[in-house]
Amino acid sequence: MTALLHVTDLACRRGTRALFAGVSFRLSGGEALVVTGPNGTGKSSLLRILAGLLEEEAGEISQDAEMLYLGHLDALKPQLTVRENLRFWVGMFGGEGDLDAALARFGLGHIPELAAGVLSAGQRRRLTLARFSCFLGADSARPVWLMDEPDSALDDAGRALLDDLLAEHLQRGGIVVAATHRGLGIPAQALRLGVAEPVS
Numbered sequence: 001m002t003a004l005l006h007v008t009d010l011a012c013r014r015g016t017r018a019l020f021a022g023v024s025f026r027l028s029g030g031e032a033l034v035v036t037g038p039n040g041t042g043k044s045s046l047l048r049i050l051a052g053l054l055e056e057e058a059g060e061i062s063q064d065a066e067m068l069y070l071g072h073l074d075a076l077k078p079q080l081t082v083r084e085n086l087r088f089w090v091g092m093f094g095g096e097g098d099l100d101a102a103l104a105r106f107g108l109g110h111i112p113e114l115a116a117g118v119l120s121a122g123q124r125r126r127l128t129l130a131r132f133s134c135f136l137g138a139d140s141a142r143p144v145w146l147m148d149e150p151d152s153a154l155d156d157a158g159r160a161l162l163d164d165l166l167a168e169h170l171q172r173g174g175i176v177v178a179a180t181h182r183g184l185g186i187p188a189q190a191l192r193l194g195v196a197e198p199v200s
């Protein structure tokens with residue numbers, strides 16, 4: 001199956017402010033879009049619209065595959081262990097794979113029984129990446145990845161792991177839309193949102 005995400009003339013308003021308009025792009029399986037722009041220009045809002053969490057003001061979104069969304073918060077249950085969090089989330093969205101191998105890949109193999117509430121910020125992001133690694137490629141249950149600042153809090157090694165994960169997902173026919181301030185180490189279309197002032 002080849003995934004597709006096609007967005008035409010998308011516009012977004014938050015409160016009285018028009019954030020962006022005329023956003024269009026087309027991604028097929030194996031392609032990525034990296035969204036950049038100053039603080040407050042609407043990167044998170046765009047991802048939330050794509051995820052169905054926020055209503056667009058105008059435009060069309062056409063997709064033929066399920067999406068997996070990563071917001072600013074890592075959505076962990078603090079009382080559950082690292083492995084329990086991973087099992088819960090992967091099960092909820094229909095992922096698959098060896099959970100312990102996923103934890104090991106992202107440097108969490110030594111703490112599967114630790115309560116997630118005591119993880120560091122970077123470890124929380126690594127656990128989120130372990131979740132995504134259970135949805136690799138076009139044949140997974142969720143081939144379209146929407147990631148809001150997936151590199152936040154990651155050290156250099158963590159960023160390399162993120163780039164490897166994204167590259168593998170794309171190579172296997174997945175789609176990525178990511179908002180980031182520093183860019184990502186993958187080939188991608190670029191969308192830069194404008195200055196943080198009203199456009200109308």
Ligand SMILES: Nc1ncnc2c1ncn2[C@@H]1O[C@H](COP(=O)(O)OP(=O)(O)OP(=O)(O)O)[C@@H](O)[C@H]1O
Nearest residue numbers: 014015016019037038039040041042043044045046
């Ligand atoms: N519920 C809301 N009502 C009104 N304005 C809002 C609401 N939520 C967000 N905004 C505003 O929308 C704008 C865009 O926010 P958004 O989080 O999409 O930007 P961003 O580009 O992701 O920013 P950052 O780089 O800081 O993460 C901001 O000015 C924000 O204050």
